[in-house]
Amino acid sequence: MLWTIMPLETVMEGSGSFQPSYSEIPWQNGGTLLIEPVGPDRARVVRLISTDPSHYLNPDLQPGNIIELNKLYGTKP
Amino acid sequence: MTFFSRRQRSSLTAETHKPEEGKEKDAAKEESVLQNIEQLGQAAVPQQTDSTIHSITIIGQIEGHLTLPPQNKTTKYEHIIPQLVAIEQNPKIYGLLVILNTVGGDVEAGLAIAEMIDTLSKPTVSLVVGGGHSIGVPIAVSADYSFITETATMTIHPIRLSGLVVGVPQTYEYLDKMQDRVIKFVTRHSRISEEKFRQLMFCTDQLARDIGTVMVGRDAVRDGLINEMGGLGQAVKKLQQMVDERYNGVMKH
Numbered sequence: 001m002l003w004t005i006m007p008l009e010t011v012m013e014g015s016g017s018f019q020p021s022y023s024e025i026p027w028q029n030g031g032t033l034l035i036e037p038v039g040p041d042r043a044r045v046v047r048l049i050s051t052d053p054s055h056y057l058n059p060d061l062q063p064g065n066i067i068e069l070n071k072l073y074g075t076k077p
Numbered sequence: 078m079t080f081f082s083r084r085q086r087s088s089l090t091a092e093t094h095k096p097e098e099g100k101e102k103d104a105a106k107e108e109s110v111l112q113n114i115e116q117l118g119q120a121a122v123p124q125q126t127d128s129t130i131h132s133i134t135i136i137g138q139i140e141g142h143l144t145l146p147p148q149n150k151t152t153k154y155e156h157i158i159p160q161l162v163a164i165e166q167n168p169k170i171y172g173l174l175v176i177l178n179t180v181g182g183d184v185e186a187g188l189a190i191a192e193m194i195d196t197l198s199k200p201t202v203s204l205v206v207g208g209g210h211s212i213g214v215p216i217a218v219s220a221d222y223s224f225i226t227e228t229a230t231m232t233i234h235p236i237r238l239s240g241l242v243v244g245v246p247q248t249y250e251y252l253d254k255m256q257d258r259v260i261k262f263v264t265r266h267s268r269i270s271e272e273k274f275r276q277l278m279f280c281t282d283q284l285a286r287d288i289g290t291v292m293v294g295r296d297a298v299r300d301g302l303i304n305e306m307g308g309l310g311q312a313v314k315k316l317q318q319m320v321d322e323r324y325n326g327v328m329k330h
Contacts, residue, residue, distance in 0.1 A: 001255065003211045003236045004138060004181030011138060014146040047155060053163035056156075057131075059109070063156050066112060 022046055031055060041070045130316060131164050132174040133157060135190070139212055141183020152179065154186035161193045172320040174312060175203040175220055181211025184236065184255055188212070191219035191262060200319035204312040205229045205303065215259055217303065218267040222315055224307040227294040231302065233277045234289025268301030 002011065020036060023043075027033045031050030035043035045065045048055060055061060135157075137150030145151055164170050175194060181187075194201055194216065203220035205213070210232040217223055217231070225231070236256045260278075264271045277290040277300070284291065297303040305311070 005210045006180045018146045056159040056163045
């Protein structure tokens, strides 16, 4: 339920055509990264799923950060 | 869907732990700053080692159980909540500054963030800049001490479903119950009385297209919603003072 001063039409505009494609990749210590691929080897961090609170303070894993996949994994996928 | 084999994954650890040359490190740091500006609109995110005070910004729409379309700037509760857990648990962090510029959003997500900030055992200070509307109000009052800038506004208006025809009395009762949760939270965490808050919420001569009240900085302080008028400097100073009192000057500045 939304409680906002913005008109609901403005907030919901384009909600029909909004279809993001996310992938999950494993992260250290059993965590998972939800990413949105933005290029052949690049992906944007959407969400980190981990039980270690300190992971959430890692600047590299902040939502919106672009990560280089081949740099992370050594070789191209 | 998995991108990589186990062998490739294990090389990740080797790669990331390799010590870098100083020059490369500088270049990489500069690149990451630029990337942060591009991606997050800000120069740096909280560093684990640098600061003993951490800051969380609540901006745009507070996104709840529904992912909003991409034209919205959103604060996602699933990002904020684990960060609050990390701040509570990390012994190197002594205080939290919450900066708000929000138009409102999901009631449950907003209340969840407010409850988490309220029950955080470390000193917390909130600062409303620009606007802290609707569900931003309980978040602003959830901190131990709150500030608002002179020009910032807070809109207090009833919760309702736009375009919905209240067909059965239960719908009205449900909305009323949601509203009560917010009113109780706000009046419990600020000096404003329930009577006054309800009066502001249902005021009919203030807003052009809605019932409710817009409170500009000074009004919010006068009515007891916010503790004090001030900006970033005052907010950080207050937080520093509270941290010093709590930890008896153990904290290193």
